[in-house]
Amino acid sequence: MKKRFILIIGTLFLIIMTSHSQNKRELTPAERRVIIDKGTEAPFTGKYNNNKEAGTYHCKQCNAPLYKSSDKFDSGCGWPSFDDEIKGAVTRKRDTDGQRVEIICSNCEGHLGHVFLGEQFTKKNTRHCVNSISLEFIPLKRERAIFAGGCFWGVEHLIEQQWGVISAVSGYTGGKLKNPTYEQVCSGLSGHAEAVEVVYDANQISYQKLAQFFMEIHDPTQVDRQGPDIGTQYRSEIFYIDDEQRKVALDIIKRLTQKGFDVATRVTKAQEFYKAESYHQDYYVKKGSQPYCHSYVKRF
Ligand SMILES: [Zn+2]
Numbered sequence: 650m651k652k653r654f655i656l657i658i659g660t661l662f663l664i665i666m667t668s669h670s671q672n673k674r675e676l677t678p679a680e681r682r683v684i685i686d687k688g689t690e691a692p693f694t695g696k697y698n699n700n701k702e703a704g705t706y707h708c709k710q711c712n713a714p715l716y717k718s719s720d721k722f723d724s725g726c727g728w729p730s731f732d733d734e735i736k737g738a739v740t741r742k743r744d745t746d747g748q749r750v751e752i753i754c755s756n757c758e759g760h761l762g763h764v765f766l767g768e769q770f771t772k773k774n775t776r777h778c779v780n781s782i783s784l785e786f787i788p789l790k791r792e793r794a795i796f797a798g799g800c801f802w803g804v805e806h807l808i809e810q811q812w813g814v815i816s817a818v819s820g821y822t823g824g825k826l827k828n829p830t831y832e833q834v835c836s837g838l839s840g841h842a843e844a845v846e847v848v849y850d851a852n853q854i855s856y857q858k859l860a861q862f863f864m865e866i867h868d869p870t871q872v873d874r875q876g877p878d879i880g881t882q883y884r885s886e887i888f889y890i891d892d893e894q895r896k897v898a899l900d901i902i903k904r905l906t907q908k909g910f911d912v913a914t915r916v917t918k919a920q921e922f923y924k925a926e927s928y929h930q931d932y933y934v935k936k937g938s939q940p941y942c943h944s945y946v947k948r949f
Contacts, residue, residue, distance in 0.1 A: 673711055673757060683780045684710050684759040687751070692727025695781025700729070704788040705853060711757035712785070714812075714853070715739055716777070724770050728762065729781055732773040739777070752777055759783060790851040791815065794859055795822060795888035795919050797842035798867030799875020802932040803943030804845045807866045809931075813854025818846045819925045819932075822888060823917065831926055837880045844888065846922045857897050860887060864901060865948050869914045876942030888919040905948060 682688040697706070706716040706729070715738045716731045724730035737755060741764055744751040752761045762779040770776055798804050801819035809817040821834050824841030833839045849859060867875055867885060875883045889895040898916045905912050933940060 674709065676710060680709060680782055683782050687760040689762070690728075690780045690782050695728060697729045697781040697784055697786055698727060699723075700786060702786070702788055704786055705735075705850070706731075706779075706784045706786050708754040708757060708759055708761075709783050709785050710759040711754060713738060713754055713756040715754060715761070715784070716779070718789070722771055724768075724776055724778075726776075726778060728778045729784065730770070731777040731779065732771040732775045734777060752779070754783075787852050792849055792851040792856065793890055794847045794849065794856060794894065795844055795890070795922055796847065796860070796863045797823065797844035797884060797886040797888070798863060798869070798914075799843070799871075799883045799885070799942060800878050800940075801843040801845050801925065801929065803940030804863070804867065805931070806933040806940055807943055807945065808845060808847055808859070808863065811849075811854060811859065811862060813850045813852075814859070815848045815850060817848075819929045820844055820846055820923050821925060822846075822920055822922045823886060827921075828923055831929065834882050835880075837882055839882075841882060841923075842884050842886055843882050843925075844886075844922065846924075856894055857901070860894075860898055860901050861949050863887070864905065864914070866943050866945055868946075869902075869905065869912050870910055872913045878942065885914040887914060887916050888922075889916060890919050908948070910948070 676684060683690055703718045705714050707714050714735050716734055720731045720733040722730055722732060739752050739761065740755045741750050741752055744763065749763045752764050753759060754761060761783045762777065765776045765778060767774055768776055796804060805817045805819045808814055821829050821841040822844045824839040826833060826839040829839045829841050834841045834843065847859065869885050871885065873881050873884050887898040889898055895916060902912045902914055
């Protein structure tokens with residue numbers, strides 16, 4: 650009896666832990682019919698069939714991001730159609746009907762719909778036919794941030810790969826000269842820092858997470874240098890766009906200071922940002938190599 654009791658408690662604990670690790674939302678009966686019992690909603694009835702807003706489609710059950718609005722197209726079939734998924738987010742499996750290919754959420758295995766190939770709708774020749782009820786749309790909230798932490802090639806390269814980042818551009822800011830060239834910034838006389846302007850979706854990554862990541866991909870304790878690069882243009886600086894960003898940046902520095910870091914990072918109001926010459930953009934992607942003085946070090 651006692652053993653049985655322990656087994657029941659153990660099983661319950663396991664169920665709670667598993668559902669917690671996937672952050673599963675409780676489903677309504679209509680959602681269950683599709684997501685768990687693999688039903689199909691009637692065509693032209695789903696709320697996202699005609700949705701053309703920019704944003705990200707997440708799994709209704711576990712909130713994992715599955716599809717980008719930029720991959721959505723109008724197939725006329727009556728269900729939301731996408732010609733690509735977010736890498737690794739969707740799993741394909743043979744449907745029990747033996748003919749179609751079912752698509753499920755890779756994280757929670759919730760049923761999404763089916764995928765069809767070779768229909769010539771788009772260049773990718775793929776149609777993920779997804780039930781609206783399996784999805785939760787989160788609109789794009791476009792925001793801007795500017796960071797300087799040594800050679801911009803490395804900062805741009807690592808930030809660009811972060812989930813939620815739309816673009817990262819290398820450039821110059823924080824100096825006096827208008828439209829400076831790389832040579833003028835390198836001389837140290839223009840007062841600019843090599844910096845990266847980031848455009849991100851604040852509904853996918855918060856400014857706090859982004860700024861913390863920035864503090865973990867360069868060494869914020871180095872003064873006017875970063876590794877082998879020496880000079881004021883390689884200083885560590887957060888250029889805040891608004892007061893909220895300023896508060897977040899100061900709080901991050903305070904937390905690092907409390908952890909014993911002698912932080913040199915300045916926090917300054919953003920000024921004009923000048924995009925750098927085109928050969929500085931996507932430098933490591935073009936070169937096919939990794940940054941020489943930037944890498945991720947966990948500090949939070
Ligand atoms: Zn899911």
